[in-house]
Amino acid sequence: MRQRFSDSVERGERSGNAGRQSASFRSFLTKAFLLGTLTANAPAALAKDCSPASDGSNPCPVTLVRPPVAPLSAMAKLGKALFFDKALSGSGQLSCASCHVPSAHYAPDNALAFAKGGVAMDKFGVRAVPSLTYRERQPPFSVGPDNATSETAPPPPPPPGIKGVKSASNTGASAQAMVPQGGLFWDGRADTLQSQAAGPLFDAREMAATHAGVAARLRHAPYSADLFRLIGAHASDDMLIAEALFALARYQIEAPSFHPYSSRYDAWLEGKTRLTRDEAEGLRLFNDPAKGNCAACHLSAVDEEGRPPLFTDHQYEALAAPRNPLAPKGTYDLGLCAAGRADIGHNDAYCGFFRTPSLRNSATRKVFFHNGVFTTLRQVMDFYVLRDIEPERFYSRRRDGSVRPHDDLPVRYENNIDNTDAPFEKHASPALTPVEREKVIIFLHALTDP
Known part of the structure; x- marks a missing residue:
């Protein structure tokens, strides 16, 4: 079994004017298969080879179970x-949509590694802005295969050697280990879309809003009457802000544009289109554990409820991305171990770990990895394949001219770096040739929603 999911990251029911969210996380386990898809009506598909046929068609078409489409609720309309x-921002120049641009799949539409913000618009964030799409099935943060830890006790730290090898041919194996998974942001510091929205809103380097300023805007905005109709006329400032954040979450959960599942790959899964020869070969390489092994972390198969793949296992990896020269000097971004989560604290075993993003719409992104160090998918593919073979292509050099591998992570945390999963295994030659890397990229374009 592979991974815990939740049907809805933000599911709330209102009771009078209380305006409290009642979150319900229903966990279940999913299975992923190397070259197959599974439907509730056709379990026999497990035994079939569901790789693309010679003409690019899908020999195992399925009916995908997508999120229901309905008119937006009043709360979601307010969230929009x-x-x-x-006007919610301290500068009056930034909205959520400024960085999460709808036409760019709710990601930035520019090539800035770090978004510009602050009250005077003279500061920069410290991480690349992720897309807000496909968050409706994002699980809360946990450590372990089934979130078995009690609510009062913190998750146990990972014992030495916990990391199992991840393989696209057996994605269930690594899920049995005590591994961090779920959560929002690159470092998993938020569990809900409400708390995620509060992060950039009140960050002095981003939207730079203040509690008082947001409350004042909520009381005197064009949509204020709608807000008070929903929560009552005598709400406190804290209630106003909490409900505004909840409304933002509802908008992201309810609006189909945040999770359309309308890519060519989705159409192929349903047997409605054919992959080109290069796309089909790219998918094969993507799934092949001896080649790209991409599907070990970026799951490509329909889950057992018939839902489209999210192309992430929601787990965390320490990949040792090169340092971005634009990053603040004299500092390291340690990721998960510095997320400030009370349930795990600062655990050295998690330093350098960042959340595995979905690859949906990745072909339209302008920057990649948590620090925006790469600007093309080809650079990303080259890094995965050549990181340990040609480190001089990616890392800086010391004063004596020697290469400083893993130059954005302190040496004491280097044991956390993934050196075991293909294609990071030690190879005398690259796991993917340049032509094969290009075909994987061609396949990734098939994950773009129109």
Whole structure:
């Protein structure tokens, strides 16, 4: 069994004017298969080879179970107004949509590694802005295969050698280990879309809003009457802000544009289109544990409820991305171990770990990895294949001219770096040739929603 999911990251029911969210996380386990898809109606598909046929068609078509489409609720409509409201920011120049641009799949539409913000618009964030798409099935943070830890006791630290080898042919194996998974942001510091929205809103380097300023805007905005109709006329400032954040979450959960599942790959899964020869070969290489092994972390198969793949296992990896020269000097971004989570604290075993992103719409992104160090998918593919074979292509050099591998992670945390999963295994030659890397990239373009 592979991974815990939740049907809805933000599921709330209102009771009077209380305005409290009642979150319900229903966990279940999923299975992923190397070259197959599974439907509730056709378990026999498990035994079939569901790789693309010679003509690019899908020999195992399925009916995908997508999120239901319905008119937006009143709370979600309010969230939409908030999402585009620049007056919520300290500068009056930034809204959520400024960095999460709808036409760019709710990611930045520029090539800035770090977004510009602050009250005077003279500061920069410290991480690349992720897309907000496909968050409706994001699980909360946990450590372990089934979130078995009690609510009062913190998750146990990982014992030495916990990391199992990840293989696209057996994605269930690594899920049995006590591994960090779930959560939002690159470092998993938030569990809900409400708390995620509060992060950039009140960050002095981003939207730079203040508690008082947001409350004042909520009381005197064009949408204020709608807000008070939903929560009552005598809400406190804290209630106003909490409900505004909840509304933002509802908008992201309910609006189909955040999770359309409308890519060519989705159409192929349903047997409605054919992959080109290069796309089909790229998918094969993507899934092959001896080649790209991409599907070990970026799951490519339909789950056992018939839902489209998210192309992430929601887990964390220490990949040792090169340092971005634009990053703040004299500092290291340690990721998960410095997320400030009370349940795990600062655990050295998690330093350098960042959340595995979905690859959906990755072909339209302008920067990649948590620090935006790469600007093309070809650079990303080259790094995965050549990181340990040609480190001089990616890392800086010391004063004596020697290469400083893993130059964005302190030496004491280097044991955390993934050196075991293909294609990071030690190879005398690259696991993927340049032509094969290009075919994987061609396949990734098939994950783009129109």
